[in-house]
Amino acid sequence: MAGTMRLTDGGNTIDFSPILGYSLPYARREAVNTTLSGKRFTHKWNMKERHDVPLINVSQADRDQFFTWWDAKTELTYTPDFDAAPGITVTVKLMGDTFLLQLFNPASFVLFAGTLIIVEV
Numbered sequence: 001m002a003g004t005m006r007l008t009d010g011g012n013t014i015d016f017s018p019i020l021g022y023s024l025p026y027a028r029r030e031a032v033n034t035t036l037s038g039k040r041f042t043h044k045w046n047m048k049e050r051h052d053v054p055l056i057n058v059s060q061a062d063r064d065q066f067f068t069w070w071d072a073k074t075e076l077t078y079t080p081d082f083d084a085a086p087g088i089t090v091t092v093k094l095m096g097d098t099f100l101l102q103l104f105n106p107a108s109f110v111l112f113a114g115t116l117i118i119v120e121v
Contacts, residue, residue, distance in 0.1 A: 003083030005053065007076045007092075007118075009069065014062050015082065019054045024080055048120040049090060051080065056104055056113040063101050063112040070094040075121055095119045 006015050031043045058066075069076060078092040079085075096117040104113035 003081050006079040006082045007066075007069070009074055009076050012065055014065055016053075016055060016058070016062065019056055022054060025049070025051060049092075050120070051078075051116075051118040053116045053118060054114075055101070055116060056111075058101055058104070058112040058114075060110055060112070066094065066101060066116065067099055070096070070099050078118055091121045092118050093121055 004015050004017050006013060008014070033041045033043070035041070068074075073093055076092050076094070078090045079088065080090065081088070094116060100117070101112045101114035104111040
């Protein structure tokens with residue numbers, strides 16, 4: 001289970017938590033195989049991490065900042081688990097064909113929900 005996540009562009013910072021039950025994806029970047037003769041081979045993939053993070057109860061201000069970053073394709077510093085490992089960061093962009101945070105509670109007009117698609121640069 002993932003804890004608090006953080007996105008920042010150096011000036012603006014948003015801390016957020018995914019919905020209950022979300023876990024960080026496992027990215028396998030290489031495989032090591034050993035032949036019968038004992039020779040080792042390492043196979044590496046140039047695979048970028050992608051996190052599809054489901055969110056609820058996002059404020060209007062945070063939604064607007066996410067939209068600004070998504071629309072401008074801004075490079076951000078992403079901390080996938082700020083609670084457990086605040087020093088581990090990845091350079092990312094918010095991606096997707098359409099912006100996916102929509103009204104969560106139409107009666108309130110202040111809370112949004114959806115999925116942030118976070119892709120390593």
